[in-house]
Amino acid sequence: MQKCSSCKHENNLDSEECQQCGSTLKGKLDMRYEGAHRRSQQRNQTLIDKVWRFFASVRNGMYILLLTVLATALGTILPQQIYIPIGRLPQEFYKSEYGVFGSLYHNLGFDQLYSSWWYMTLLGLLGASILIASIDRFFPLYRALKLQPVKRKEHFLRRQLYVRNKEISDPERLLSHIGGKRYRIRQDGDTYLAEKNRFARWGPYVNHIGLLLVLLAAFLRLFSFFYQDEFVWIRDGETAVVPDTNQSLFIKNKQFSVDTYDVDDPKFEAAIEQEGRTIPKSFSTDIIVYEAENHIAGDTPDLKVLKQMQVSVNHPVKAAGFTIYQSGYQLNEFSGLTLRAENEDGITADFQVDTEDPKVEYELANGLHAKLVDYYPDYQLNGDTIITATKYPRNPAFVFDISEGDMTERLFISIDEVVSETGSNKYNIKAVDYDTHNVTGLSVKRDLTLPVFLLGGLIFMMGLIQGLYWQHRRIWLHRQADGTYLIAGHTNKHASSFEREMDRILDVYDKRERG
Amino acid sequence: MEKLSILSGHLLEAAFITYLLGIILFTWSAAKQRHGLTERIAWGVTAAGWIAQLGFFILRWVYSGHAPVSNLFEFMTFFGMMLILVLLIMYRFYRYPLLAVMALVISILIIGCAAMFPREVAPLVPSLQSHWLYIHVTTAALGEAVLAVSFFAGFLYILHETDQEKQHKRVWLIEAIIVLILSVAGYMLLAISFRTFGYTASVMTADASIIYQLPPVFVPSDMVSSPFPFGISVPDWMRGENAALKLNTIFLSLLSGCVLYILIRFFTRKRIGAALQPLVRRMPKDMLDDIGYRSVAVGFPIFTLGALIFAMIWAQQAWDRFWGWDPKEVWALITWLFYAAYLHIRMLKGWQGIRSAWLAVIGFCIIMFNLLAVNLLIVGLHAYA
Numbered sequence: 001m002q003k004c005s006s007c008k009h010e011n012n013l014d015s016e017e018c019q020q021c022g023s024t025l026k027g028k029l030d031m032r033y034e035g036a037h038r039r040s041q042q043r044n045q046t047l048i049d050k051v052w053r054f055f056a057s058v059r060n061g062m063y064i065l066l067l068t069v070l071a072t073a074l075g076t077i078l079p080q081q082i083y084i085p086i087g088r089l090p091q092e093f094y095k096s097e098y099g100v101f102g103s104l105y106h107n108l109g110f111d112q113l114y115s116s117w118w119y120m121t122l123l124g125l126l127g128a129s130i131l132i133a134s135i136d137r138f139f140p141l142y143r144a145l146k147l148q149p150v151k152r153k154e155h156f157l158r159r160q161l162y163v164r165n166k167e168i169s170d171p172e173r174l175l176s177h178i179g180g181k182r183y184r185i186r187q188d189g190d191t192y193l194a195e196k197n198r199f200a201r202w203g204p205y206v207n208h209i210g211l212l213l214v215l216l217a218a219f220l221r222l223f224s225f226f227y228q229d230e231f232v233w234i235r236d237g238e239t240a241v242v243p244d245t246n247q248s249l250f251i252k253n254k255q256f257s258v259d260t261y262d263v264d265d266p267k268f269e270a271a272i273e274q275e276g277r278t279i280p281k282s283f284s285t286d287i288i289v290y291e292a293e294n295h296i297a298g299d300t301p302d303l304k305v306l307k308q309m310q311v312s313v314n315h316p317v318k319a320a321g322f323t324i325y326q327s328g329y330q331l332n333e334f335s336g337l338t339l340r341a342e343n344e345d346g347i348t349a350d351f352q353v354d355t356e357d358p359k360v361e362y363e364l365a366n367g368l369h370a371k372l373v374d375y376y377p378d379y380q381l382n383g384d385t386i387i388t389a390t391k392y393p394r395n396p397a398f399v400f401d402i403s404e405g406d407m408t409e410r411l412f413i414s415i416d417e418v419v420s421e422t423g424s425n426k427y428n429i430k431a432v433d434y435d436t437h438n439v440t441g442l443s444v445k446r447d448l449t450l451p452v453f454l455l456g457g458l459i460f461m462m463g464l465i466q467g468l469y470w471q472h473r474r475i476w477l478h479r480q481a482d483g484t485y486l487i488a489g490h491t492n493k494h495a496s497s498f499e500r501e502m503d504r505i506l507d508v509y510d511k512r513e514r515g
Numbered sequence: 516m517e518k519l520s521i522l523s524g525h526l527l528e529a530a531f532i533t534y535l536l537g538i539i540l541f542t543w544s545a546a547k548q549r550h551g552l553t554e555r556i557a558w559g560v561t562a563a564g565w566i567a568q569l570g571f572f573i574l575r576w577v578y579s580g581h582a583p584v585s586n587l588f589e590f591m592t593f594f595g596m597m598l599i600l601v602l603l604i605m606y607r608f609y610r611y612p613l614l615a616v617m618a619l620v621i622s623i624l625i626i627g628c629a630a631m632f633p634r635e636v637a638p639l640v641p642s643l644q645s646h647w648l649y650i651h652v653t654t655a656a657l658g659e660a661v662l663a664v665s666f667f668a669g670f671l672y673i674l675h676e677t678d679q680e681k682q683h684k685r686v687w688l689i690e691a692i693i694v695l696i697l698s699v700a701g702y703m704l705l706a707i708s709f710r711t712f713g714y715t716a717s718v719m720t721a722d723a724s725i726i727y728q729l730p731p732v733f734v735p736s737d738m739v740s741s742p743f744p745f746g747i748s749v750p751d752w753m754r755g756e757n758a759a760l761k762l763n764t765i766f767l768s769l770l771s772g773c774v775l776y777i778l779i780r781f782f783t784r785k786r787i788g789a790a791l792q793p794l795v796r797r798m799p800k801d802m803l804d805d806i807g808y809r810s811v812a813v814g815f816p817i818f819t820l821g822a823l824i825f826a827m828i829w830a831q832q833a834w835d836r837f838w839g840w841d842p843k844e845v846w847a848l849i850t851w852l853f854y855a856a857y858l859h860i861r862m863l864k865g866w867q868g869i870r871s872a873w874l875a876v877i878g879f880c881i882i883m884f885n886l887l888a889v890n891l892l893i894v895g896l897h898a899y900a
């Protein structure tokens with residue numbers, strides 16, 4: 001289609017004058033879609049037509065795309081919630097670190113922007129736009145190029161990008177030279193059409209299919225059938241069940257190990273000193289993966305060894321349809337604490353507290369009675385309140401009621417401090433010994449969307465290269481009434497290199513003619 | 516072995532100086548009406564500088580035992596090297612000395628800034644011990660270098676097209692870009708001079724002491740003492756990590772950029788854009804427009820492959836997820852979306868030429884933002900952050 005500059009009527013590409021107002025159509029032809037008629041250019045406008053028209057427009061697509069860009073950038077002004085320090089409450093973190101702006105950012109939900117409904121909606125609109133714009137153009141374009149005639153009207157040729165009038169005594173020789181540049185030549189009477197790299201025109205459609213596949217894969221991830229993501233912490237020597245596997249998959253941590261770089265290595269000395277601490281070289285866990293044989297709820301299942309292996313950072317392993325990644329660790333977690341309580345007469349008694357599953361009541365040898373009131377496995381002061389940062393015993397603290405008869409004192413005890421909450425200071429209690437263990441953090445994943453992402457990425461890359469590294473070029477040779485030839489050329493991009501190629505082809509022909 | 520490391524450092528210095536020489540030669544060649552011999556010498560000199568830098572890269576690799584693309588210093592020097600490589604190849608097709616000057620200036624500034632970051636050979640933490648890391652970083656840098664060419668062409672196009680007789684927005688925007696580029700140079704000069712004199716200032720706050728490498732003009736709002744008498748305390752809401760230190764660096768860079776700008780204006784006696792225009796005027800503008808588009812067309816797939824696809828493959832192995840919305844990742848995505856938009860917007864009527872050129876400038880700003888600002892202003896989990 002070409003628009004008449006005076007009355008805006010849409011005419012065929014071949015028309016010389018406007019079918020509505022009769023004025024002559026001038027200027028270079030816009031060849032982008034070969035003048036094919038597209039659905040979005042239809043006049044009758046039902047609601048569906050209007051929606052179609054909206055999404056088929058590149059301009060609207062770009063509004064959506066740029067809006068997505070802005071939204072994406074907005075999410076990096078402050079850290080996303082997943083990146084704030086473990087144990088900090090979002091509400092409090094954003095307020096205390098970034099003031100009023102931080103509070104606002106949090107309250108507007110920008111701290112979880114990329115999973116917000118409106119960000120998802122933007123991506124959905126983008127997908128719709130890519131899909132509809134592509135369908136709207138591909139089929140008409142495909143048909144137009146497939147059915148294109150060799151013979152074109154003279155005024156159509158004169159309005160191409162590259163136009164020359166030339167005397168050609170030996171068209172065959174010129175054509176064979178053009179053929180040498182990998183053009184394929186068709187003939188219709190006295191007219192020739194040389195064409196190459198038409199496949200490049202399909203590049204955008206191929207890459208858009210790739211993009212849609214990637215969006216589809218992202219959508220599939222919302223379903224647990226395609227994407228399951230579990231995480232287990234396992235102490236050295238212990239076995240844990242992988243959650244949500246119907247009690248069928250167990251992993252044993254035989255040994256977790258950390259290796260660090262040698263501090264005295266002359267090569268890395270300076271860097272390690274700058275870092276101010278040792279730099280880890282590897283994290284790895286020797287694991288055994290078990291499958292539960294015949295499990296009945298409540299019973300201890302029989303475990304069958306599936307695989308023994310080592311998993312380390314950057315070297316995930318596969319077992320039972322899952323991929324296991326080394327993704328966290330904790331050194332020297334407390335497994336048990338020995339506390340020593342002293343009564344009014346200075347007589348002491350020791351008792352053990354299991355940090356995993358502490359008992360509530362303790363009868364001590366010196367007649368004291370300890371009752372556990374509160375337990376913070378990973379205690380931290382958050383302003384004036386005591387919280388537990390995680391549920392793992394990394395920095396345990398307890399609140400005990402110590403009593404003898406009807407005398408009771410409330411004490412707060414952590415590894416290195418004791419505070420009497422009632423202020424009576426009758427009894428004393430402190431931590432005297434502890435046992436520790438290492439814990440490995442394994443991420444256990446089943447992700448059936450990965451192949452879809454990969455395929456999407458591959459198709460996208462293919463389409464990109466196809467569409468951007470090749471250009472569709474055409475040369476028409478048309479014999480005019482006076483016996484000279486009209487040469488017209490079209491390329492879908494990079495006009496100046498095409499012009500160079502054309503000039504060179506004609507130059508070479510001229511030189512041979514003369515010499 | 517120790518000698519290897521020292522030799523490698525000297526090679527980088529040699530490359531830096533050779534590139535400076537390249538700038539002079541290419542500028543000279545651009546100023547002469549006809550180019551020929553000077554141009555060829557300029558190309559040869561630049562190529563020699565590149566070989567020296569390649570030597571730096573290889574020796575450092577041999578010495579440290581891993582490809583030197585694993586911290587900010589290494590990545591930035593590598594990016595500078597890719598810019599020159601792209602320039603050397605591109606010059607075979609498009610022989611415009613000014614494009615070469617642009618590439619060399621930007622490359623030198625980037626390599627110069629790189630030297631301000633810690634240069635020690637650092638051991639790799641486990642997550643970085645992956646071949647995919649090298650593949651990802653090198654391809655991404657190459658892609659960005661090719662994309663940068665669209666900025667060089669675009670900037671020259673804008674200089675070419677702007678009517679310097681009239682005072683309008685565009686004239687001042689050009690000057691603003693020049694001030695920005697000068698600010699980077701200014702930062703480099705400041706940092707080098709203060710480092711040469713061994714200057715550091717430690718500013719004490721209620722609970723920490725912050726070491727400034729430059730005079731602490733901006734200090735945290737809870738400052739207790741500072742060796743510099745004219746400190747301005749930043750507003751109370753600026754509490755991010757090292758916010759005052761960062762603001763201080765940005766302020767002093769811009770200040771030095773302005774000083775450099777005024778100095779240059781003093782000599783040229785007209786706007787710098789106006790002073791440069793006669794050089795640019797002779798370039799064919801349609802060709803510049805074509806080069807701009809072409810470099811995006813070539814660079815976009817390389818960037819996609821390196822900065823997104825390879826990055827995701829690596830992230831999937833190292834962190835069990837291919838995408839984590841880490842700021843550096845997000846800005847790579849923004850860069851990618853922006854250049855996708857560039858390719859589409861160019862198809863719209865009236866968006867070729869000057870408007871495309873401006874888009875290319877914005878695109879390069881985004882790349883630079885991701886290279887420097889994300890590391891300095893936004894903290895992420897990337898090794899270079």
Ligand code: HEM
Pocket residue numbers: 055056057058059060061062065126129130133134137201204205207208211464467468852855858859
């Ligand atoms: C992230 C999103 C997108 C990417 C990466 C992308 C990629 C591309 C690329 C690389 C091209 C080829 C450009 C050229 O040859 O210069 C292209 C063409 C095109 N894109 Fe997209 N695109 C995206 C989104 C969209 C959207 C939202 C629309 C909707 C309007 C759209 C419609 C088109 C059209 C109509 C073409 C031209 C097709 C042709 O020349 O026949 N694209 N796209």
